[in-house]
Amino acid sequence: MLPCLVLAAAMSLSQTAAVGDTPQPSTSTPPxxxxxxxxxxxxxxxxxxxxxxxxxxxxxxxxxVSYTVGTDRRSNLPMGFNYIPYELDVQxxxxxxxxxxVTSGTTEPTFGFRWDTILPGTDYRFTAARGLFSDQxxxxxxxxxxxxxxxxxxxxxxxxxxxxxxxxxxVGRIFCQYGxxxxxxxxxxxxxxxxxxxYDPFTHTGMMATTKLTDAWSFQLxxxxxxxxxxxxxxxxxxxGSVKWAPPxxxxxxxxxxxxxxxRFDQAHNFHNPEIFDLVWAHKINSRLNYSLECxxxxxxxxxxxxxxxxxxxxxxxxxxxxxxxxxxxxxELFDDFQGQRTGFKGLxxxxxxxxSFSPRKAIIIRPELRYDYNIDSRPFENKHGLFTAxxxxxxxx
Amino acid sequence: xxxxxxxxxxxxxxxxLMAVQAQxxxxxxxxxxxxxxxxxxxxxxQGFTHTGGGNIxxxxxxxxTVVVTMTGVAVAGxxxxxxxxxxxxxxxxxxxxxxxxxxxxxxxxxxxxxxxxGLLRSHPNAGSAEExxxxxxxxxxxxxxxxxxxxxxxxxxxxxxxxxxxxxxxxVPVTADKYILHQTFxxxxxxxxxLKPCKAASAEFAPEQALDPLWISYWEPFHGAxxxxxxxxxxxxxxx
Numbered sequence: 001m002l003p004c005l006v007l008a009a010a011m012s013l014s015q016t017a018a019v020g021d022t023p024q025p026s027t028s029t030p031p032x033x034x035x036x037x038x039x040x041x042x043x044x045x046x047x048x049x050x051x052x053x054x055x056x057x058x059x060x061x062x063x064x065v066s067y068t069v070g071t072d073r074r075s076n077l078p079m080g081f082n083y084i085p086y087e088l089d090v091q092x093x094x095x096x097x098x099x100x101x102v103t104s105g106t107t108e109p110t111f112g113f114r115w116d117t118i119l120p121g122t123d124y125r126f127t128a129a130r131g132l133f134s135d136q137x138x139x140x141x142x143x144x145x146x147x148x149x150x151x152x153x154x155x156x157x158x159x160x161x162x163x164x165x166x167x168x169x170x171v172g173r174i175f176c177q178y179g180x181x182x183x184x185x186x187x188x189x190x191x192x193x194x195x196x197x198x199y200d201p202f203t204h205t206g207m208m209a210t211t212k213l214t215d216a217w218s219f220q221l222x223x224x225x226x227x228x229x230x231x232x233x234x235x236x237x238x239x240x241g242s243v244k245w246a247p248p249x250x251x252x253x254x255x256x257x258x259x260x261x262x263x264r265f266d267q268a269h270n271f272h273n274p275e276i277f278d279l280v281w282a283h284k285i286n287s288r289l290n291y292s293l294e295c296x297x298x299x300x301x302x303x304x305x306x307x308x309x310x311x312x313x314x315x316x317x318x319x320x321x322x323x324x325x326x327x328x329x330x331x332x333e334l335f336d337d338f339q340g341q342r343t344g345f346k347g348l349x350x351x352x353x354x355x356x357s358f359s360p361r362k363a364i365i366i367r368p369e370l371r372y373d374y375n376i377d378s379r380p381f382e383n384k385h386g387l388f389t390a391x392x393x394x395x396x397x398x
Numbered sequence: 399x400x401x402x403x404x405x406x407x408x409x410x411x412x413x414x415l416m417a418v419q420a421q422x423x424x425x426x427x428x429x430x431x432x433x434x435x436x437x438x439x440x441x442x443x444q445g446f447t448h449t450g451g452g453n454i455x456x457x458x459x460x461x462x463t464v465v466v467t468m469t470g471v472a473v474a475g476x477x478x479x480x481x482x483x484x485x486x487x488x489x490x491x492x493x494x495x496x497x498x499x500x501x502x503x504x505x506x507x508x509x510x511x512x513x514x515x516g517l518l519r520s521h522p523n524a525g526s527a528e529e530x531x532x533x534x535x536x537x538x539x540x541x542x543x544x545x546x547x548x549x550x551x552x553x554x555x556x557x558x559x560x561x562x563x564x565x566x567x568x569x570v571p572v573t574a575d576k577y578i579l580h581q582t583f584x585x586x587x588x589x590x591x592x593l594k595p596c597k598a599a600s601a602e603f604a605p606e607q608a609l610d611p612l613w614i615s616y617w618e619p620f621h622g623a624x625x626x627x628x629x630x631x632x633x634x635x636x637x638x
Binding site: 050 | 446475476477478595596597598612613614615616617618
């Protein structure tokens with residue numbers, strides 16, 4: 001009897017609530033604002049900020065400072081980019097000015113641009129392109145300045161939504177599009193880089209089109225002046241292309257990229273023109289665990305005293321997201337510099353790196369890591385086969 | 399048998415409760431019938447400015463109640479070449495009849511209640527924002543039956559103010575006849591020209607959507623304030 005009465009009372013109360021409900025005003029959410037960093041927050045609400053926002057423009061950047069200790073005392077090269085041991089090292093002071101294109105909600109073409117500059121930082125030593133402030137690389141009695149500037153990326157951009165599922169065209173100096181790692185510190189899981197990244201091209205200058213054919217398939221095609229070269233006598237026409245398969249709901253994606261130039265070392269201008277073939281497979285093991293495998297093969301002919309130089313890199317990445325603010329990444333890389341043309345020391349490098357990426361605040365990233373490098377055949381690390389490093393970098397986004 | 403009996407009792411009880419609760423409320427013996435109205439909101443913008451909202455909402459949640467809400471936002475920042483001024487001027491004239499629905503009712507009382515809720519912000523260098531006064535008058539021909547005034551507020555030189563004012567007039571006796579409600583309100587923001595980047599001054603008296611957050615400082619002093627009730631609202635109620 002009692003359960004029935006309780007049930008009946010509950011029924012009547014629930015019905016009362018339904019009868020008594022009055023239509024509530026719709027609580028619409030406020031408009032979402034894209035990520036804004038310190039500089040744009042500072043300008044928000046001013047005429048200058050409104051001018052930028054009104055034209056889809058943003059000014060932002062970051063400062064990346066690292067400190068590395070290890071078994072080498074003077075230089076960690078050929079390991080990088082944190083190649084300076086036992087000193088505080090400003091790797092990147094990055095300034096980004098951009099106007100974004102509109103990729104959804106319109107059928108009209110939109111135009112934008114991006115200007116990225118290392119202003120200054122030690123990473124310029126790796127990324128500087130021949131013919132664009134490259135005299136900094138020999139300015140210190142024939143050796144590179146410790147700090148330098150590099151307008152590492154600047155391009156005009158057009159997005160045409162009616163070609164395929166959207167075509168994006170860029171003209172200017174552009175990051176190379178292959179591989180897992182990239183030039184801007186904020187886009188990498190670890191502070192140090194793989195040999196596969198360090199000893200292959202960083203940027204191109206030319207024109208590139210990216211076309212999305214379906215939700216899963218897209219391809220890129222570009223005509224460039226060469227690899228890591230701006231307007232310079234060493235220029236030679238170079239084709240870059242890639243095909244990407246990344247189903248939006250799938251757990252796997254594959255990117256195959258090529259850089260095809262004349263494949264010959266330019267002895268007249270002492271300039272390297274590699275041919276690159278790169279494959280990246282990314283697999284989402286579960287919502288927290290991701291794996292990426294990259295296989296890169298490159299070669300150049302006509303290298304003085306060597307002839308054909310070739311190299312093979314296989315870095316693997318395993319990333320586990322512990323919390324939205326904390327993730328850990330392990331990287332195991334095999335890099336065979338068969339003739340020693342890339343790193344200066346031939347042989348197979350094996351490098352294992354493990355690190356954390358911690359963001360105590362949205363604008364701060366702290367990345368401590370431990371790394372061990374070993375070359376089986378040569379002694380590249382201050383006449384030693386191996387190098388152990390412990391490094392931390394802090395990125396402050398502004 | 400006990401279970402069946404219990405179920406019958408339970409269902410009967412639940413149906414009885416529903417019947418009691420579903421009864422419509424008794425209709426009031428005095429009601430308001432809305433007539434013609436003229437509502438105007440005039441925005442004015444000069445320099446680096448933004449205005450948003452600009453609504454006059456007249457609602458009748460019950461036959462004996464009328465609620466009029468005026469909502470709007472004015473923002474003015476530092477333009478490098480000229481002074482900036484933004485304002486919204488609200489003006490409403492609403493005719494209405496008071497009707498006695500039952501013959502035994504010979505007179506009624508009219509209550510006028512007003513409230514204004516919103517935010518005023520200014521920048522330390524130059525800039526000011528103000529609201530009000532919020533005025534409402536009910537007249538019978540040329541005779542003012544009841545009026546209500548909510549005081550104006552202003553900020554400048556970096557002052558900021560969150561406002562939540564309420565005023566209630568003593569009920570006044572009325573007869574069944576035609577009346578006119580006249581209601582006015584204004585929000586204004588101004589800023590002197592400046593080459594230096596300065597945050598905008600703002601008078602925000604409208605729900606969230608009226609003010610694009612990019613128009614005010616990221617570190618604004620009233621971050622996260624609930625804004626759904628912002629505006630100048632008058633409630634007119636009659637009772638026997």
